[in-house]
Amino acid sequence: MQATMFSALAEPTRLSIIDMLAARGELSAGEIAHAFTSSAAAISQHLKVLREARLVVVKKQAQQRRYQLNPAQMAELESWLHARTAQWNGRLDSMSDYLNTIK
Amino acid sequence: MQATMFSALAEPTRLSIIDMLAARGELSAGEIAHAFTSSAAAISQHLKVLREARLVVVKKQAQQRRYQLNPAQMAELESWLHARTAQWNGRLDSMSDYLNTIK
DNA sequence: TTTGTATTTAAGTATTGACTTAAATAATCT
DNA sequence: AGATTATTTAAGTCAATACTTAAATACAAA
Numbered sequence: 001m002q003a004t005m006f007s008a009l010a011e012p013t014r015l016s017i018i019d020m021l022a023a024r025g026e027l028s029a030g031e032i033a034h035a036f037t038s039s040a041a042a043i044s045q046h047l048k049v050l051r052e053a054r055l056v057v058v059k060k061q062a063q064q065r066r067y068q069l070n071p072a073q074m075a076e077l078e079s080w081l082h083a084r085t086a087q088w089n090g091r092l093d094s095m096s097d098y099l100n101t102i103k
Numbered sequence: 104m105q106a107t108m109f110s111a112l113a114e115p116t117r118l119s120i121i122d123m124l125a126a127r128g129e130l131s132a133g134e135i136a137h138a139f140t141s142s143a144a145a146i147s148q149h150l151k152v153l154r155e156a157r158l159v160v161v162k163k164q165a166q167q168r169r170y171q172l173n174p175a176q177m178a179e180l181e182s183w184l185h186a187r188t189a190q191w192n193g194r195l196d197s198m199s200d201y202l203n204t205i206k
Numbered sequence: 207t208t209t210g211t212a213t214t215t216a217a218g219t220a221t222t223g224a225c226t227t228a229a230a231t232a233a234t235c236t
Numbered sequence: 237a238g239a240t241t242a243t244t245t246a247a248g249t250c251a252a253t254a255c256t257t258a259a260a261t262a263c264a265a266a
Contacts (some may be wrong), residue, residue, distance in 0.1 A: 010110035019145045022187040025194045029213055042255055044214055049253095055239080063212040063263050069191050078184045084125040085177045093126045114224080132243055145225055147244050166233045166242040 002080050005073065008053035013038070014046045021056065021069045028064040105183050108176065111156035116141070117149050124159065124172045133165040 017032055033043040044052055047067060050056045056071045058065045112118055112203040120135055150170060153159045157176040161168045 002119050003113060006118070007113035010106060010113040012106045013254090015106050015109065018187065022190045025191075030211090033213095038254090039256065040213070041215085041257080044123050045254075048214085060262085061212095065213065067188075071188060071191055074188045074191070078181065078188060081177065081181045081184065084121065084172075085174060085181060087125045088120065088128075088172050088174055088177070110223095118226090134239095136243095141244070142226065143225090143228080144245085148224075151244080163233085166240095168243065 002077070005053045005055060005077055006047050011046065011049075013043070014050055015082055017043075017046060017050065017067075018055065018069065021067060026066050026068045028061075028066050030064065032067065105180070108156045108158060111158055113130055113154050114149065114152075116146070117153055120146075120149060120153065120170075121158065121172065122169060129169050129171045131164075131169050135170065188203065 006090075009018065013036060016035070020027060020032060020035060029044060029047060030040070032047070033040040036043060045056075047056070047065075051058060054070055056067050058067050059069045060066075113177065116139060119138070123130060123135060123138060132147060132150060133143070135150070136143045139146060150159065150168075151169075153170075154161060157173055159170050160173045161170050163169075
């Protein structure tokens with residue numbers, strides 16, 4: 001489940017698309033494609049991966065598909081990470097508690 | 104740079120290894136390998152990927168290689184994510200400011 | 207209702223990635 | 237030194253993924 005999100009972000013073009021959407025808010029598939037040298041079809045395929053990972057959402061507007069970040073999914077990722085670092089830091093804390101105790 | 108981290112986390116076995124290290128703190132390559140059905144060589148290759156992404160660090164202890172999370176790199180990832188969500192939320196805030204203003 | 211514009215889907219190819227077994231390296235113990 | 241244990245590296249194979257061009261779909265406008 002998270003692995004899908006991570007693999008969506010693992011590809012540099014897709015990571016840049018996320019950056020663009022975070023910075024600029026809402027962009028059409030065409031506007032996104034212009035930022036890259038590869039074909040519009042390739043970008044469309046990347047957008048599909050991001051959509052399936054629920055990292056972005058689309059709405060139709062005339063012929064355009066306008067993409068936005070899905071902040072809920074970004075938050076999901078953040079909390080996954082946060083849980084791991086908290087667990088880790090918790091362990092370090094009990095380690096230093098232990099060291100303080102035996103000292 | 105981040106893409107390397109994300110692709111390290113994109114593989115389910117590697118993601119599980121990160122989970123194990125977050126939960127249990129420090130494990131040898133062998134202890135990690137026992138948790139999976141694939142060969143020790145395969146796990147070693149996964150550990151190499153995690154090492155190269157700086158998500159884990161190793162120390163030698165007799166014949167063993169003992170692995171730990173690298174909290175600095177986990178934190179790096181967290182702050183990358185946080186920056187994007189903050190940027191996004193900032194945009195939403197100025198949007199609602201704007202809507203409040205014209206109302 | 208045909209033409210244009212935006213985007214996606216299909217099909218094929220080439221690269222990358224994950225696995226296997228076998229061999230190599232590292233450190234310890236007898 | 238030689239044997240044992242722990243781990244990594246090498247080489248090869250198979251599947252997954254990222255790209256291309258061409259065709260299809262969606263909608264708007266003439």
